[in-house]
Amino acid sequence: LAKTTQPISMDSYEGQEVNITCSHNNIATNDYITWYQQFPSQGPRFIIQGYKTKVTNEVASLFIPADRKSSTLSLPRVSLSDTAVYYCLVGASGNTPLVFGKGTRLSVIA
Amino acid sequence: KAGVTQTPRYLIKTRGQQVTLSCSPISGHRSVSWYQQTPGQGLQFLFEYFSETQRNKGNFPGRFSGRQFSNSRSEMNVSTLELGDSALYLCASKREAGGPNTEAFFGQGTRLTVV
Numbered sequence: 001l002a003k004t005t006q007p008i009s010m011d012s013y014e015g016q017e018v019n020i021t022c023s024h025n026n027i028a029t030n031d032y033i034t035w036y037q038q039f040p041s042q043g044p045r046f047i048i049q050g051y052k053t054k055v056t057n058e059v060a061s062l063f064i065p066a067d068r069k070s071s072t073l074s075l076p077r078v079s080l081s082d083t084a085v086y087y088c089l090v091g092a093s094g095n096t097p098l099v100f101g102k103g104t105r106l107s108v109i110a
Numbered sequence: 111k112a113g114v115t116q117t118p119r120y121l122i123k124t125r126g127q128q129v130t131l132s133c134s135p136i137s138g139h140r141s142v143s144w145y146q147q148t149p150g151q152g153l154q155f156l157f158e159y160f161s162e163t164q165r166n167k168g169n170f171p172g173r174f175s176g177r178q179f180s181n182s183r184s185e186m187n188v189s190t191l192e193l194g195d196s197a198l199y200l201c202a203s204k205r206e207a208g209g210p211n212t213e214a215f216f217g218q219g220t221r222l223t224v225v
Contacts, residue, residue, distance in 0.1 A: 034213075043114070043200045043216025044153070087153075097143060097166045098202070098214055100153035 004088045009105040018075045020104050022088030025069050033064060033071045036087045038103070044087060048073070075106075083108045112136065114203050114217035122223045128189040131220045135182050135203030141165075142184040143214070144176060145200040153200070159184055188222075196224045 005023040012018045024033070032051050036044035048055055050062040050071070061074040075082060085103040115134040123129050135142050143166075144156040155168040159178035176186040182203075188195055198221050202214040 041198065041219070041221070043202065043219055044214075045216065046213040049213070097155045097158050097168070099155060100145075102152050 004090055004101050006086075006088050006101065006104045008102065009107070011107045011109060012078055013109050014079055015077050018078050018082075018106060018108075020073045020075075020086055020088075020106070021070055022073070023070045024088070024090045027068050027090055031068075031090045033062065033068075034089045034091070034098075035060070035062065035073045036089065036098075036100075038085045038087065044100070047086075078106075078108045080108050080110060082106065114201055114215050116199075116201050116217035116220050118220060119218065120221045120223075122225060123191050124225055125191055125193060127191050128187060129191060129222060130185050130187045131199055131201075131222075133184045133186075133201030133203075133217060135184070135201075136205075136215055139203035139205050139215070140182055141204040142178055142182060143202045143204075144184070144186050145202065146170070147198040147200060147219070148196075156186065156199075191224045193224050196222060198222075 032049055034049040035047045037047050038044040048057055048060050048062045050064050052064050055062045063072045085105050087100050087103040089098055117132045133142055141160045143158040145153050146156055147153045156170055156174055157164055157176050158166040162178045173189045178184045198219045200216050200219045202216045204212045204214050
């Protein structure tokens, strides 16, 4: 499984766009990149998944460069309720377990 | 549709006791995984069950075990509890198999405190 590296923490003001970058230098050809969000004392929640280029949904955008060695989760106009830990995961088939790193603790300030 | 349900939500046990936690996955999901989350170690994978068979296993001692029933509900058991087993235990279900890592849906967790 490809190892991921992401910042331990980030701070942002409300209304700003937040970009969290994840490095995964050893990503394999058939690996997908998935991001989860976790609030305190709750289970993680799926945010977005992608393979290459750009993916956008109602919550976030995921940018993946051509070499796929990194990815950036973009949260537009964050609010206080976006304060959470964000995890970047890299993996392939549906029958491999999710492996979580330490994640990035995002604090949104009013 | 109903989400992943874990029971109980909170539990206090004494060292040396054993405990059983329950997880009911989303209807139609056949894969159930268990995770342990502590402040020091983060989210760690315990094991995964698919169609009543353990498919993947993390690096935990044999005191941690699990099983899955024919209706996909799963239980995990921890025997001879230690103080270090105090954690949030999370269960996740997936619809499954093949293709990219299918979205996993997590329950609210069971907060286990060992005293």
